[in-house]
Amino acid sequence: MFESVLVANRGEIARRIIRTVRRTGLRAVAVYSEADADLPYVREADDAVLLGPADPRQSYLDVERVLDAARITGAQAVHPGYGFLAERADFARAVEKAGLTWIGPSADAIERMGDKINARNLMEQAGVPVAAGTRMPVTEVEQAVVAAAGIGYPVMVKTAGGGGGIGMGVARDEEGLVKAFEAASRAAARSGGGPAILLERYIERARHVEVQILGLADGRVVAVGERDCSVQRRHQKVVEESPSPGITAELRERMLAAAVRAGEAVGYRGAGTVECLVDAEKQDFVFLEMNTRLQVEHPVTELVTGIDLVEAQLRIAAGADFGPIPAPRGHAFEFRVYAEDPKRFFPGPGKIGVWKEPSGDGVRVDSGYAEGNIVTPFYDPLMAKLCVYGETREEALERARRAVADFTVVGPKNNLPFCAELLDHPEFAGGDYDTGLVSRMR
The missing domain is CATH 3.30.470.20 (ATP-grasp fold, B domain)
Incomplete structure (x- = not known):
């Protein structure tokens, strides 16, 4: 068993993970931004490192700063919690490349399941039921119109990457599909993801x-x-x-x-x-x-x-x-x-x-x-x-x-x-x- 764990997160989930890390006799290392310096999880860790400003891109999402925190504190493993870097395959690979233990699934598994279209196709091959939907990325609204006609309305429109329900919309006709497709595309752009959109049959009262x-x-x-x-x-x-x-x-x-x-x-x-x-x-x-x-x-x-x-x-x-x-x-x-x-x-x-x-x-x-x-x-x-x-x-x-x-x-x-x-x-x-x-x- 490794002896120390860096928790690459903040707030409630960091505090919860730190509690178990310390209960099991391991040393807990916290990271925090300037905005989070007074939060309970920072005090409750055995060690804590300031990552940078409140902007997540300069703190919790900065892979090099997180790895530097592990290096200077002697942390041997990294727990990502949820959100931020938790489902970033490149972060999992960087942790392991740095000689640290990654507390999570393999980078390959993260990558394969991170794209909803790829994950959907893989699950269908594994015998897991999937809804009628697109098997290839949809990048143009004209493609979406043709695909929706084949699936049958209503359809759920969502970005192929990302999670948390952001960008999802239900289309009950072609006019609604155009609006939902444009909204999902904007959400994908804001999150830094690609333009790929997934369409699936919408289940009423699911x-x-x-x-x-x-x-x-x-x-x-x-x-x-x-x-x-x-x-x-x-x-x-x-x-x-x-x-x-x-x-x-x-x-x-x-x-x-x-x-x-x-x-x-x-x-x-x-x-x-x-x-x-x-x-x-x-x-x-x-x-x-x-x-x-x-x-x-x-x-x-x-x-x-x-x-x-x-x-x-x-x-x-x-x-x-x-x-x-x-x-x-x-x-x-x-x-x-x-x-x-x-x-x-x-x-x-x-x-x-x-x-x-x-x-x-x-x-x-x-x-x-x-x-x-x-x-x-x-x-x-x-x-x-x-x-x-x-x-x-x-x-x-x-x-x-x-x-x-x-x-x-x-x-x-x-x-x-x-x-x-x-x-x-x-x-x-x-x-x-x-x-x-x-x-x-x-």
Whole structure:
């Protein structure tokens, strides 16, 4: 086992990783920008290195500065967290070229799954169900019009690279397709990606369900349950739960088996997620994408299995054996607490005057901030993840209601009022919801 780990990230996820790194007896090295110097994760690490200004391009996204931080602190391994450099194959290769251990899947696996069109074609070859869609990159709107006519409306339009739902749009006719294609192209240009666009058949009232996988050091790939991520605004997740209340046991088994095949198809190693769209009425599913990193919502899987997924990543990267995978039990939710307007979901940064986290049986808070910190406009507005566990979904819901009511944040705008509203919404409370729920609420 390596003895020190540099966490190439910030905020909530850096703090969460540092906690496990130190618990397992390893030395944790943090990196930070000038804007993040006072955040808790910087103090809680054994060592911390200033990368540069707030601009991510001059700090968290600067590969050479991150590697220099590892060199001067003597870090032996690098954990990328999620976002920033986590799914950059060139970063994974640079880490290994520097003689460090990369805590994640191979650069080849990251590259193969990073392009949605390539990933979709590969999954189809591996026997994983995919929606009708384009098998080649679409770069011109005229091509998109022809392709959509062949697929049949409505179609989902999205960039071939990148994640997080950015640039996605639904087209129900040719006029809508032109608008969605142009929006996706602009999003691809802003993110620095290529002009390739993917079109797929859109599933009405779909659920977004993902399977957590682990590629073990001995070459096996195992599935560790599923998470329902259907509560979304602007195609971005807000609340997740496990198990999914919208799928049958038979569908769950098929999805888990397909996720294992997906991991095996790329020789996957470490923690990853196979995301799917589920037609709840037909109880069928199709592959959406594969995230080659730790997910924001990984705590819900940890709560229902007892597995520390970060510790699993460390052990797998070190080539260590991994014990039996516990069967999930009980029910868990995660509520992403954002510094944003609870109605329109626009970012609302500011200084935190009061920060009071809830506690009690089955309550876990993974936070990146504390009282007195400033939520800046430079990064994602996620402040914390409020997670709850119960023996049943009903018990978990009741604990969630109490925890949301007991969570106090004064200063930045925050979406806790939205979380309270959601918990009392009959569709969510009853478990019969889909990715359009938030739009119907607004």
